[in-house]
Every structure is written in structure tokens, then in C-alpha cells.
Amino acid sequence: MRRRPEAPLPPRNGLDPARMKLPVEGPWATIRDHLVERIPRLPPGRLDEMLAEGRIVGLDGPVTPETPFKAGAYVWFHRDLPDEVPVPFEISVVHADENLVVVDKPHFLATIPRGQHVLETALVRLRCDLALPELSPAHRLDRVTAGLLMFVTRREHRGAYQTLFRDRRVRKEYEAIARFDPALELPRTVLSRIVKERGTVTAEEVPGPPNAETHVELIEHAGGIGRYRLVPATGRTHQLRVHMSALGVPILGDRFYPVVRETPLHDFSRPLQLLAKTLEFPDPLTGEHRRFESRRTLQAWESLAEWESRSPFG
Numbered sequence: 001m002r003r004r005p006e007a008p009l010p011p012r013n014g015l016d017p018a019r020m021k022l023p024v025e026g027p028w029a030t031i032r033d034h035l036v037e038r039i040p041r042l043p044p045g046r047l048d049e050m051l052a053e054g055r056i057v058g059l060d061g062p063v064t065p066e067t068p069f070k071a072g073a074y075v076w077f078h079r080d081l082p083d084e085v086p087v088p089f090e091i092s093v094v095h096a097d098e099n100l101v102v103v104d105k106p107h108f109l110a111t112i113p114r115g116q117h118v119l120e121t122a123l124v125r126l127r128c129d130l131a132l133p134e135l136s137p138a139h140r141l142d143r144v145t146a147g148l149l150m151f152v153t154r155r156e157h158r159g160a161y162q163t164l165f166r167d168r169r170v171r172k173e174y175e176a177i178a179r180f181d182p183a184l185e186l187p188r189t190v191l192s193r194i195v196k197e198r199g200t201v202t203a204e205e206v207p208g209p210p211n212a213e214t215h216v217e218l219i220e221h222a223g224g225i226g227r228y229r230l231v232p233a234t235g236r237t238h239q240l241r242v243h244m245s246a247l248g249v250p251i252l253g254d255r256f257y258p259v260v261r262e263t264p265l266h267d268f269s270r271p272l273q274l275l276a277k278t279l280e281f282p283d284p285l286t287g288e289h290r291r292f293e294s295r296r297t298l299q300a301w302e303s304l305a306e307w308e309s310r311s312p313f314g
Contacts, residue, residue, distance in 0.1 A: 008057050009076045013119055014127035017057075017076040028069040031058075035075075050077065084120045085266045091122060091129075094148065094292055099285055100161070101126065101135065101151045102292045107271035110143040116265065122149060139165045142238070144255075147174070147276025147294045160284040165235070170281040173231050174240060175219075177273035177300040178249040180226035187217035190243045194236040202256050203238045205246060212236040214243045225252070227301050229277075240274060252300050252307070270307060273300045 009017040020038070028034040032051060036044050054062040056077040063075055089106035096102075103122065110117040113124060127135050138150045138161040152158045164170050191210040196203035213233040218226050226249070230240050238257070244250055245257035252273040255261045275298050280291045300307040 005059060005074060007076050008059060009078065011127070011133050012078050013081070014124040014133075015078065015113065015118070016133075017078050020075050020077075022069065022071060022073045022075070024071045026069065026071070030065065031056075031063050031067045031069055031073075031075060032065050034069055046080070081118050082116050084116065084118065087120045088268065091125060092295065094295065096130075099153055099157055100138075101130065101132070101153060102279070103149050103151070104294050104296050105141055105146055105149045105276075106296075107144055107146045108268050111137055111140040111149060117143065123151070126151060138162050139170075139235075141276055142272075144253075144272040145274045145276060146271070146296055147274075148279050148292055149276070150279060150292075157285060164281050164284060168233065168235075170279060171231070172276065173229060173278040173280075175275045175277045175298060176228045176230055176240065176244060176251045177225055177298050178228060178244055178251050180218075180221040180224055181249055184247060184249065186228075187215065190214045190216060190247065192243070192246065194239060194242055196237045202260060203236065203242055205242060212239045212243070214240060216243065216247065223304060225300065225304060227298075241272075271299070273298045273307075 007017050007019060011017075022031070022034060026034065028037070032047065035042075035047055035056070039047070048065065050056055051063060051065050056063040056075055058067070058073055058075050087106070087109045089109065091106065091109070092104045094102045094104055103126065105111070105122050110121045111123060113121050118124065123135065123137060127133055132153055134155045135151050135153055136155070136158050138152050138158075141147065141149050150161070152161050191213050192205045193208040193210055194203050194212040195206050211234065215231040215233070217229045219229050220227050228244070230244070232239055241251055241254055241257050245254070250257050253270045254272055255263055275294060275296055278291065278293050283290050
């Protein structure tokens with residue numbers, strides 16, 4: 001199997017360059033002609049500026065406006081970065097060795113670059129802070145969920161750790177704060193079918209064979225709220241949030257379930273009270289048993305009054 005060529009551009013701001021393979025045939029005389037058609041969201045004037053600055057590169061060097069189209073060739077470039085709202089919370093490192101970095105991600109920080117979140121993501125911050133350009137996530141957490149997030153330090157080991165999550169060999173335990181309902185019988189295992197359509201922000205339960213499973217138990221309760229332990233056996237999008245809402249005890253601070261409430265990106269108040277508490281798995285490289293635990297706590301349990309006073313949302 002023919003390997004893809006290495007990028008001739010180094011990472012910038014912790015980000016690898018975008019790679020684009022040209023079609024094997026087409027009517028374009030130049031690479032520029034193809035890129036104008038291929039990337040319609042990039043204005044032709046901005047494309048010409050990038051070409052003049054030498055920011056679009058092939059294996060033979062910078063692409064110019066006159067560089068002929070070459071079927072099947074690769075080009076690389078760094079995308080323009082969006083204006084981002086800084087996330088005013090730090091990532092703390094729980095564990096680091098030659099293969100793994102495990103961190104405590106704060107609320108509101110996305111795992112990987114996507115959409116309006118690029119530099120303000122856990123991956124980009126850690127690549128820069130730890131000087132690990134090949135760092136990649138073994139799994140992901142929602143932007144609004146805090147807690148343990150695991151990264152692999154080297155490209156050649158990425159698949160081994162990602163496979164653990166794919167094959168459900170990682171035991172994940174979460175904590176959540178929600179209303180206490182004395183009529184809700186716990187512990188219980190929730191089974192349902194969850195789907196999320198492309199282009200929609202929320203997932204929903206639908207009829208059909210279950211594809212999502214969560215064990216829910218109450219740890220303790222006080223003052224009308226409960227602290228819950230959630231152990232998912234599957235990893236559907238928003239699974240824990242959907243299941244808790246379906247039980248009638250949506251997680252405090254959830255702005256999607258049961259009702260979507262739009263909030264601006266700069267609103268960092270009243271974070272979702274969901275924490276990825278533990279990760280436990282057999283290490284595929286060393287064979288040792290690994291267990292990591294978050295050092296974070298959920299604010300609403302520590303002081304509900306303080307959490308509630310922070311924002312009109314909730």
C-alpha cells in the first residue's frame with residue numbers, strides 16, 4: 001500500500017497543515033483553477049494572497065498562480081484561523097509518560113479543532129504547551145463536559161489506544177449533579193436507541209433496538225439535588241445527557257436537554273455539571289492495568305447557591 005507523502009509544511013500554532021489530494025482527471029489548467037472550484041468558501045482574492053505568500057505548497061515547493069494542474073498530486077496549506085473567544089480555564093496534567101498524556105479538561109474547552117474552536121482546544125493547547133507535535137486524542141469529550149481526556153504522544157501508537165475505546169475495553173465513570181427525585185428508583189440500567197441527525201445540535205431517543213446503555217446510581221443527595229454515578233457501556237453522542245433527561249432529572253446546566261437554550265460562546269457561567277471521573281483499561285503496549293481519576297469537583301454540589309447565582313441561564 002502506497003503511503004501518503006509527509007507534509008512539507010511544519011505545524012503552526014500546534015496545528016498540522018490541511019492536506020488536499022487533487023483529482024486524477026479534470027479540466028483545470030492550473031492548481032489555482034481547481035482550488036477556486038474546490039474551496040468555494042475561500043474567496044478567490046484571498047486564495048491569490050495565499051499563493052503570493054507561498055502558503056500553499058506541493059512536494060516541489062510553493063504553488064504559484066501558474067503552477068500546472070497535476071492529477072493525483074497533493075498540496076498542503078494552513079487555513080486561516082477564526083476569531084476565537086479565549087477559554088479562561090487551564091488544563092491540568094494528571095499523568096504523562098512516553099506513550100500517554102492524561103489531562104483534566106475544563107468545561108467549555110473543545111477536544112479537537114472544529115468550526116469556531118481551533119486554537120482554544122485541548123489538542124492545540126497541549127501540543128504547544130508540551131512541545132508534542134504528534135499528540136492526538138484517543139477519544140473525545142463534549143466541549144461542555146469536564147474531566148479526564150487521554151492523548152497518545154506518538155503517531156505509531158495512536159491506533160492501539162483508539163482501538164481500546166472502539167472495542168469498549170475502557171471502563172469510564174462519570175459524575176453528574178441533577179435534581180433529586182425520591183420517586184425515581186435507582187440504581188438502574190437505562191437502555192434506549194439514540195440517534196443524532198447531521199446538522200442538528202441534539203440527539204433523540206427513537207423506537208428500535210437499543211444502541212445506548214448507561215448504568216445510573218445515586219451516590220448521595222442533599223438540599224433537593226443528587227450526586228449521581230453514570231457508567232456508560234456505549235458511547236452515543238450526548239448519551240448521558242439524553243438518558244438523564246429521559247429519567248426526568250436532566251443534568252444541571254444542560255442547555256440542550258430537555259430544551260435547547262441558545263447561549264453565546266463567551267458565556268462561561270453555570271457549566272454543565274457533568275464530569276468524566278475515571279478511566280480504567282489494560283494498556284495495549286505494556287500490558288499493565290491503568291486507572292486514572294479526575295481531581296476536579298462539580299461546583300453545584302460544592303455550593304449550589306453560588307453556582308445558581310452565576311448566570312440567568314440554567
